[in-house]
Amino acid sequence: xxxxxxxxxxxxxxxxxxxxxxxxxxKVGLVCITVIAFCAVFGPLLANSHPYVMKTTDGQIxxxxxxxxxxxxxxxxxxxxxxxxxxxxxxxxxxxxxLTMFGVLIASIPLCYALVSPPIAVxxxxxxxxxxxxxxxxxxxxxxxxxYSPTDRLRDQPEARLQAPGSKHWFGTETDGADVLxxxxxxxxxxxxxxxxxxxxxxxxxxLLGGLMGYFSGIIDLLGMRxxxxxxxxxxxxxxxxxxxxxxxxxxxxxxxxxxxxxxxYARFTRAEFLKLxxxxxxxxxxxCGLPLRSxxxxxxxxxxxxxxxxxxxxxxxxxxxxxxxLSFLGLGLVDEPSWGxxxxxxxxxxxxxxxxxxxxxxxxxFVTVFAYNLIGESLRDAIDPHLKxxxxx
Amino acid sequence: MPESPLLQIEDLAVTFDxxxxxxxAVNGVNLTIYPQQTLAVVGESGCGKSxxxxxxxxxxxxxxxxxxRGRILFDGDDLLRYSEKQMxxxxxxHIAMIFQEPMTSLNPVYTVGDQIMEAILLHQKVGRxxxxxxxxxxxxxxxxxxxxxxxxxxxxQMSGGMRQRVMIAMALACKPRLLLADEPTTxxxxxxxxxxxxxxxKLQREHGMSIMLITHDLGVVAENADxxxxxxxxxxxxxxxxxxxxxxxxxxxxxxxxxxxPKLGETAHRLPTIPGNVANPxxxxxxxxxHPRCDTTRQCAAGAGNDPDTTVKPDxxxxxxxxxxxxxxxxxxxxxxxxxxxxxxxxxxxxxxxGRATRPDVKYRRPIEQPA
Numbered sequence: 167x168x169x170x171x172x173x174x175x176x177x178x179x180x181x182x183x184x185x186x187x188x189x190x191x192x193k194v195g196l197v198c199i200t201v202i203a204f205c206a207v208f209g210p211l212l213a214n215s216h217p218y219v220m221k222t223t224d225g226q227i228x229x230x231x232x233x234x235x236x237x238x239x240x241x242x243x244x245x246x247x248x249x250x251x252x253x254x255x256x257x258x259x260x261x262x263x264x265l266t267m268f269g270v271l272i273a274s275i276p277l278c279y280a281l282v283s284p285p286i287a288v289x290x291x292x293x294x295x296x297x298x299x300x301x302x303x304x305x306x307x308x309x310x311x312x313x314y315s316p317t318d319r320l321r322d323q324p325e326a327r328l329q330a331p332g333s334k335h336w337f338g339t340e341t342d343g344a345d346v347l348x349x350x351x352x353x354x355x356x357x358x359x360x361x362x363x364x365x366x367x368x369x370x371x372x373x374l375l376g377g378l379m380g381y382f383s384g385i386i387d388l389l390g391m392r393x394x395x396x397x398x399x400x401x402x403x404x405x406x407x408x409x410x411x412x413x414x415x416x417x418x419x420x421x422x423x424x425x426x427x428x429x430x431x432y433a434r435f436t437r438a439e440f441l442k443l444x445x446x447x448x449x450x451x452x453x454x455c456g457l458p459l460r461s462x463x464x465x466x467x468x469x470x471x472x473x474x475x476x477x478x479x480x481x482x483x484x485x486x487x488x489x490x491x492x493l494s495f496l497g498l499g500l501v502d503e504p505s506w507g508x509x510x511x512x513x514x515x516x517x518x519x520x521x522x523x524x525x526x527x528x529x530x531x532x533f534v535t536v537f538a539y540n541l542i543g544e545s546l547r548d549a550i551d552p553h554l555k556x557x558x559x560x
Numbered sequence: 561m562p563e564s565p566l567l568q569i570e571d572l573a574v575t576f577d578x579x580x581x582x583x584x585a586v587n588g589v590n591l592t593i594y595p596q597q598t599l600a601v602v603g604e605s606g607c608g609k610s611x612x613x614x615x616x617x618x619x620x621x622x623x624x625x626x627x628x629r630g631r632i633l634f635d636g637d638d639l640l641r642y643s644e645k646q647m648x649x650x651x652x653x654h655i656a657m658i659f660q661e662p663m664t665s666l667n668p669v670y671t672v673g674d675q676i677m678e679a680i681l682l683h684q685k686v687g688r689x690x691x692x693x694x695x696x697x698x699x700x701x702x703x704x705x706x707x708x709x710x711x712x713x714x715x716x717q718m719s720g721g722m723r724q725r726v727m728i729a730m731a732l733a734c735k736p737r738l739l740l741a742d743e744p745t746t747x748x749x750x751x752x753x754x755x756x757x758x759x760x761x762k763l764q765r766e767h768g769m770s771i772m773l774i775t776h777d778l779g780v781v782a783e784n785a786d787x788x789x790x791x792x793x794x795x796x797x798x799x800x801x802x803x804x805x806x807x808x809x810x811x812x813x814x815x816x817x818x819x820x821x822p823k824l825g826e827t828a829h830r831l832p833t834i835p836g837n838v839a840n841p842x843x844x845x846x847x848x849x850x851h852p853r854c855d856t857t858r859q860c861a862a863g864a865g866n867d868p869d870t871t872v873k874p875d876x877x878x879x880x881x882x883x884x885x886x887x888x889x890x891x892x893x894x895x896x897x898x899x900x901x902x903x904x905x906x907x908x909x910x911x912x913x914x915g916r917a918t919r920p921d922v923k924y925r926r927p928i929e930q931p932a
Contacts, residue, residue: 384623447665453619454659455679455730456651465678469669 182473185549192545198538202531206354207246210239213312213348215292220307222298230295231310237278244274292318312336314345316352316504331523338523341512346524349504350531356505357535360421360490361483367425369479372432373472377463379433380440387437394430402427402489410498417500420493424486431482432475439471446470473550480543484536491532506532563923564636566770567593567616567738570919572630574611574620583842585611587794588630590895591772592921593738593787596764598771600785600802602778602817604838608794609774613740616772617655618647634738653683656731660743662724666715672699673711676730683734698729701766702759721752728759735767742774757784778821782806787922790814793839793849796895799920800902810904812854848907851888856908860885895920 186192205212216230248270252263292315298304314335320326320343329339337346379390406423413419443449444467452466493499494507506528513525574586586608593599601609614620616632618639632639639650651657659665667675676695680686686694692711699707702725715723724744731739741760745753757780764771773784781788781802788805790798790813798811809815816834836853839845851857893905896915903920906912 447659447661448667450619451657451659451665451727451730452667454617454651454657456648456653456682457678458648458682461678466667470667 182546182549186542186545189545189548191541195538195541195545198534199542202354202358202535202538205351206358207242209351209355210235212310213314213316213345213351214310215295215313215315215318217295217307217309217313220295221305223303223305225305237275240278241271241274244278245271293322296322312345312348312351314348316344316349317502318345318348319343320345328521330521337527338521340509340524341515344504346509346527349509350506350528353504353506353509353528353531356417356490356500356503357487357531360417360424361487361535361539363418364421364424364428364486364489365479365482367422368429368482369432369475371426372429373436373468373475375429376433376436376475377440377468380437381444381459381463381467383441383444390433390437394433397427398430400427403492406489406493407496407498410493415498415500417503420490420499421486424489428482428486431478435475435478436471439474440467443467443471474547477543477547477550480539480546484539484543487532487535487539563594565592565633565921566595566597566635567591567772568631568633569612569616570631570633572612572615572632573628574608574615575626575628577624577626578842581842584794584844585625585841586615587841587844589791589794589796590799590920591789591796592919593770593772594923594925595737595770596768597786597923597925598764598773598784599787599789600773600775600781601789601791602776602781603791604776606838606841607791608841609791610742611794612791613657613742613772613774616738616740617651617657618642618644619651619657649683652679652731652736653734654736655738655740656734656736657740657742658724658727658731658744660746662720662727662747665727666723668715671712671714672718672726673713676711676726676733679730680733694733695729698733699726701732701763702726702729703755704729721748721755724748724752724756725759728756728763732763732767732769735769737769739764739769739771740774741771743776744773745777745780746775753780760784778817786925789920790817793844794841795849795905796903796920797850797906798904799895799922801922801924802926803924804899804902808902810898810902810909811850811906812856812908813850816853816855845889847887847889847891848893848905850906854888856906857885857888860888 187196211231214231214234216234218231219227219229221227245267249267252258252266295304295307299307314320320339323343326335326339327343328341329335331338335345335347337350339345340349375390375393379387402424405427406420409419409423440463449462449466452462457466490499490505491507491510494505495511497508497511499505499508509524509528510532513521513529515521569589569591572586572589573584576583576585589608589612591599591601591612601612603609611620611625615627616634616639620627627640630640634650634655639647642650666672673692673695676698677688677691680691680694681688684691684694695711696707699710704710704722704725715726718726724747728744739760744760745756748756760771760773761784763769771784773780775781785802788798788800788802789796790805790811792813798805798809798814805814806818809818813834816832819832820834822828822831834853839849839852845852848854848857887907891907893907893912894917895903895905896912897903897918897920898909898911898915901922901924903918904912904915909915
């Protein structure tokens with residue numbers, strides 16, 4: 167018997183995460199995603215027509231930016247702040263962390279709606295500051311780094327339309343005069359949300375059905391696999407096109423459709439893993455202990471078989487972002503919300519003019535995001551499957 | 561006062577529907593275990609030992625498995641009629657099982673403490689802190705040093721013997737009345753084997769539980785068992801108290817098993833073996849399932865001038881040996897009680913023709929050895 171003191175070694179999850187992000191590819195990917203996530207959270211503070219602080223000549227100090235924040239902005243900011251605080255507290259059990267985050271989320275929603283009155287029809291109000299400044303009514307004002315909101319069409323400056331990048335508009339302007347950089351920053355939120363929510367829906371359905379198929383096999387497996395084949399035969403993009411043609415544009419319906427048509431891959435992976443795992447001795451041992459099915463499936467089998475599914479999921483996030491960009495490019499995305507794909511579609515004008523800045527910057531954003539997810543996915547795969555370690559070291 | 565058995569397996573038959581045909585893994589098994597008794601089930605791989613134990617907990621996957629007939633009475637209630645929900649209350653709580661492979665029987669992603677505590681929290685009405693104390697005590701009971709810290713260790717950080725101890729601690733944490741030990745020492749080296757078996761005996765005395773000990777190691781049987789059931793091709797071929805079976809093995813298969821053990825002080829270059837392979841349970845031979853490998857049948861066949869592998873027509877039977885041999889190849893022998901508390905199924909066994917068809921049932925328990 168060896169009686170050595172057990173070394174405090176990390177859990178498997180921690181080892182995999184450390185293994186993944188020790189690879190340079192994953193590091194690059196993580197930096198890109200972090201930048202995008204930062205823009206998604208702090209977008210309204212980075213690019214906004216409303217000044218942070220403003221003092222008018224009659225001596226009043228006001229905070230227009232805070233006043234005009236949307237409730238969703240405030241919820242996101244509160245959650246991020248809470249997340250940072252929770253992560254900074256050392257040696258807190260994971261369960262407590264999740265509970266705290268969940269509590270903050272629940273508490274912040276009514277709070278935000280109570281404190282922040284969502285201003286409707288801000289559009290058209292942006293010129294007011296420029297007008298006031300021109301009239302000399304503003305004593306001083308502190309603006310955001312990019313002093314244009316995504317819906318600030320610069321109607322008071324007709325010459326601002328389709329400007330090439332310059333000192334005033336770093337990434338140029340669009341057909342209707344909106345600032346490209348501002349719109350790109352605000353579009354980060356949609357890109358991230360589509361990727362995560364659509365993949366999340368697909369993951370939940372795929373793991374649930376795949377797990378049941380793999381565990382029970384037999385007739386359930388047979389029927390489940392036929393269902394998978396039926397869904398694989400549904401062309402995702404045509405379904406999306408049909409849907410947006412008949413129903414009002416809704417981001418959440420788009421996410422749901424992308425999720426509902428892409429779960430089959432996860433179901434196949436989970437099924438294969440569970441078929442392998444159900445023969446394992448520790449599953450038999452768990453059953454012999456009298457554990458209920460829920461515990462056997464999700465506590466004992468899932469953590470042992472979820473790794474390859476998560477690898478596929480990270481590629482799935484990338485493809486969901488592409489799907490949304492594709493739809494928006496075709497003009498079938500959201501109407502007034504900024505989106506990278508929708509911006510791309512303005513790169514070529516009706517008369518055939520090519521605006522390189524509208525093509526390049528949003529295109530780069532899509533490319534970098536998808537590339538980053540793929541880099542992370544590949545590193546994750548290599549960290550989980552040591553056989554592949556030597557083949558690619560990116 | 562008549563003592564009632566804890567577990568009675570009556571005429572259990574389990575089949576598996578496979579591509580190779582219907583496999584009769586267990587084909588009419590009868591066993592009886594009394595409280596605080598150790599029943600050893602002996603036999604080659606594939607003779608249905610494990611399936612019998614798994615059936616008791618209803619862990620046989622159905623399909624492809626199917627319970628053809630029989631009853632499994634635990635405390636008088638038929639477990640085969642229990643719903644899945646009722647079985648969950650039995651498993652781990654009243655009947656626990658330890659498996660052959662300690663290296664793979666623990667979930668690699670949870671700490672040892674988590675896994676022991678999960679069963680305790682499930683079956684006993686205790687809080688987490690209390691469950692942790694029970695788990696710690698369970699680890700101490702199975703002889704793990706420094707149990708409090710060991711609770712936070714992952715299985716891969718432990719040796720095989722330690723893991724088997726953890727498995728036993730897990731199985732015994734809820735103080736079951738019956739422990740199914742499926743070759744608990746096969747994967748361990750000999751010194752650890754002895755420790756684990758000693759531990760099982762000690763825990764049996766302390767908790768007063770019964771053990772079904774599945775093994776193919778006759779040494780382990782001699783040391784631990786009260787009652788022995790020898791299985792071949794999905795049925796019990798010999799059944800009796802450990803003394804009767806070891807002193808006077810009646811079935812040719814049992815005798816073959818004993819012959820293939822090396823003896824101290826005897827020079828042998830090759831140990832005697834039982835010729836042939838275990839009968840294919842998908843395609844059992846007609847007559848006695850053991851007859852193609854049976855010494856006695858062979859000798860009779862030689863006496864009758866026949867090859868035992870060729871079918872002999874009964875109307876050709878003339879000599880005594882040929883008559884018996886014909887019986888072997890056509891008539892499947894029942895398990896009969898030939899002497900008191902000793903059952904066998906072999907046409908040749910002494911006193912078989914006068915044997916009584918009773919259910920195998922031995923109350924014998926070996927006297928408790930006082931540790932020196």
